[in-house]
Amino acid sequence: MYLFMSPLIEINDLLLADKSNLIILDARGFAGAYDRYLAGHLDGALFVELDRDLANVPENAANGGRHPLPSPEAFAGLLTRLGITPETHIVVYDDKAGANSAARLWWMLKAIGHQQVQVLNGGLQAAINHGVALSTDVVVPQPAAQPYPVPLEFSGTVDIDEVGKAAHDDARLVIDVRENPRYLGQTEPIDSVAGHIPGAINVPFASNLDASGKYRSAEELQAAYKNSLGNVKPEDTIVHCGSGVTACHTLLALEHAGLPGAKLYVGSWSEWSRRDLPVGKEERY
Known part of the structure; x- marks a missing residue:
């Protein structure tokens, strides 16, 4: 332990x-x-x-x-x-x-x-x-003496069907962490369709950071996310981005804020937007 x-x-x-x-x-x-x-x-x-x-x-x-x-x-x-x-x-x-x-x-x-x-x-x-000197050496890993135990699964994920249902459930919340213009469908530099999952709210991941590029304090993030979550519990919250990478920044921010338990929709907008599913372009508050 x-x-x-x-x-x-x-x-x-x-x-x-x-x-x-x-x-x-x-x-x-x-x-x-x-x-x-x-x-x-x-x-x-x-x-x-x-x-x-x-x-x-x-x-x-x-x-x-x-x-x-x-x-x-x-x-x-x-x-x-x-x-x-x-x-x-x-x-x-x-x-x-x-x-x-x-x-x-x-x-x-x-x-x-x-x-x-x-x-x-x-x-x-x-x-x-901080003044740390960087290295240009190529570091070769030394394999572990024993194989890492194979996990049963990656816990804390949801699929496309569940995220669609959650976005229309008042007891649950879907957070889209992409930049607001992408959420609103004003621009889409990567995926083929612009917009967002209908019912999702937008909390851009950049709001987790301060001016120096570090995470804001746990207290600041807790206050901000409690406001965003409202009455929804963290464990009833789903986070996504474009492809399931940047969303993890927000999942870390929630844990840093003492609000662990949110789920990741790995497929994110890159999957949803290619499935001929409904697309939202209006802000949800």
């Missing part, structure tokens, strides 16, 4: 952390991620790639969205190759203030029951701002 571990770690605390049971993961995503890793990363950090390691990208995003989860077997195999055991303390970061693949990897680990995992608050930029 582990004591509660904050989902976030500050760069100064990371520098002082016990390194004997620590693995740092650089989880950048999207085009050029590995090149950016090679150009400078935290000393000792292992590279994890979104499309290759944290998703099972389909030919057609109508089947699970643009970033469906890998199988539990594949994810356990990745952790084994990275030298991770169930007792490993993991710190993960990206170069987008933790808003992209770092939060996704944090959520995936929590969803299989891994307890000791944290996201570097402010991401790589926080380390740079």
Whole structure:
């Protein structure tokens, strides 16, 4: 049994952390991620790639969205190759203030029951701002002596049918974390249809951050999300984004705020928008 571990770690605390049971993961995503890793990363950090390691990208995003989860077997195999055991303390970061693949990897680990995992608050930029010297070494992982136990599933997810029902249930809430113009259907730079799931509210993930790119305080986030949730319990809340990645930033924010239990719709707008389903373009308050 582990004591509660904050989902976030500050760069100064990371520098002082016990390194004997620590693995740092650089989880950048999207085009050029590995090149950016090679150009400078935290000393000792292992590279994890979104499309290759944290998703099972389909030919057609109508089947699970643009970033469906890998199988539990594949994810356990990745952790084994990275030298991770169930007792490993993991710190993960990206170069987008933790808003992209770092939060996704944090959520995936929590969803299989891994307890000791944290996201570097402010991401790589926080380390740079602190004066940390970056490394250009290619770090080769040492596989774990024993395979990571294969989890039964990723807990805390909902499918397309459930999210559609929840969006019209007063006792439940669906939160779309994309930028407001995308939610309103004024623009759609990635997916084929603009708009949102009818009945969903919009709380852009960027509202989780302060001006420095770090998460706002737990107290601030708790007040903001209690206002958004109203009478709906966190465990009756579903969060989504474009493809199930950035939504994890909000799931982390909710846990940081002391409001854990919300579910992830992994397929998100990238799946919904390809299924010829109703599309909303009006703000819901």
